[in-house]
Amino acid sequence: MAEAKEEEHPRLVLRNFLTLHQCKELEFIHKSNSTVGYRANVFSTTLSHLIATNSPHLLMPFVPIRESLKEKVEEFFGCEYELCIEFTGLISWCRGASIGWHSDDNRPYLKQRAFAAVCYLNSYGKDFKGGLFHFQDGELTTVEPLAGDVVIYTADSRNIHSVDEITDGERLTLTLWFSRDASHDEDAKLVSLLSQSLLHNNVPGECLPLLASSNMYWFSPDQTSHHQLGFDICWARLHILGFDVYSYQDRSSDSDFSELLMNPLQLARGNELLNHEFVNILHALQVVQFSTWKASDLQTSKVTIDSGKVVVVQLSQGQREKMNCLKSVFLKDPQLAEMIFSCMTINVSRWLFFDWADFISAVALWEDYASKLREELVRSLPYWRTHQSIFEVPYDGC
Structure with missing residues (x-):
């Protein structure tokens, strides 16, 4: 699919990429940990926030999804082994939230951003009203969010987009941004935070959360x-x-x-x-x-x-x-x-x-x-430290 780079508006929609179980699990994580988001009536849960509030184990459901999405993005845009994940976060849009036409790299401090992947965790018309995703140009102009679907696109002026105002319910997404600049790789930062977190709280089975500010x-x-x-x-x-x-x-x-x-x-x-x-x-x-x-x-x-x-x-x-x-x-x-x-x-x-x-x-x-x-996190962390990367670690059950 390398020809996507030659298209005027390179983008891809993956249907049923996430299972219903994955959607519901991420919904549980978000609704039990979210904080005030980056714009009006938007709420977010970042991986670093989960670590900071003594819930680092809740990163584990993200791991296979992040890997699969990164592979899909690299395959579709023909840039295998070139990308790092810059940001992973759960975001919900509630009544009154919307966003006008923009591209994801339209702010100077986000110029490193190359691609975006938005995974829908619930469905338009069933779980919320409003919130349709629109591209300004190209053949695919409107995306109706459905649980399990993913939209992947370049984070530049070729894919200027907007989101309609939410009029009822709560629109849930898992959003990932990718970069070619390794200095913006979130994995190394997360591994460091995880190492510190487990060092200070090494009680086996201790999973009680702590509040942030x-x-x-x-x-x-x-x-x-x-x-x-x-x-x-x-x-x-x-x-x-x-x-x-x-x-x-x-x-x-x-x-x-x-x-x-x-x-x-x-x-x-x-x-x-x-x-x-x-x-x-x-x-x-x-x-x-x-x-x-x-x-x-x-x-x-x-x-x-x-x-x-x-x-x-x-x-x-x-x-x-x-x-x-x-x-x-x-x-x-x-x-x-x-x-x-x-x-x-x-x-x-x-x-x-x-x-x-x-x-x-x-x-x-x-x-x-x-x-x-x-237990899965503790087993995986030594491998993550060695590679400074978060990935699925095979478990032989021994």
Whole structure:
């Protein structure tokens, strides 16, 4: 396919490149770790952010996808062994987000960018409205995002593009940028960060996340308003799924409240409080999003749980008042949160017939999932250090 270089607008669409499982897994990772993005109503999860928040094991699902995409880009554009991956990130576009006509290298500091690959993790019309991808010129002018599809194109003026405004739902993508300039290779930087991360946290099976700066999780419709308007992203995503957050610790002023999210807390739903402690709100969010991803598995294959571990109590008036007080601090605008993170495909039956036993099963499954990914990461890291590159390491099971 080297002839693509001679085309006026070299680009390629790969249908069903990602499996549904891969799409859902990356959706889980993004919705349980995302921070405020690079433009209005956009949220992002980078690989370096996952490492910084003690979730480096969540890089593992990206590894085979990155390799396959790099091979496809090099094959299509006839530049085998010439490219490095400059950036890998999950990006979601929510209601109101859009982008006008531009090319990916139209800013001076991005001149090293050669190619882009955008992988769609959910579908237009089913999961979100708006958000069509348009090329300004060429035969293929409009791309309708469908889960599993990938669009690959040169990141220059030959492929000027735009994205329509999102009018409902959340449009999810995995985006990779490629460069011929090895000084912009993200792999070497990630390997260094991973080495430092595992050096400082070498406890086997330790996969509990740590929060970044609270400013990274605060969404406001007016960026100059700081915490006067808007909401904490983690709290808002829990709210959308029907959960409230309860902290039994006391704080005396708003300036201290942000510390509460970094400390142990519990989850509530309706008038019920689950007597299970999470180390922080990011830990709680990862488990909740995991349970949403694995909902069908939890229904068909129960994990054996000691009934004594599933303790649900009725919220007291004092607990409810305290919970509502915290909610007024971290979710100042519930309607805005519901509009931004609206979901077009809510499972109504799961919402109405929520089962705490299923949720506790999800806690156990999440711990097993994270532990296996961490084992894979620890096994792979010595090879990555040697080659200063992230790739799939064969495992013989020994």
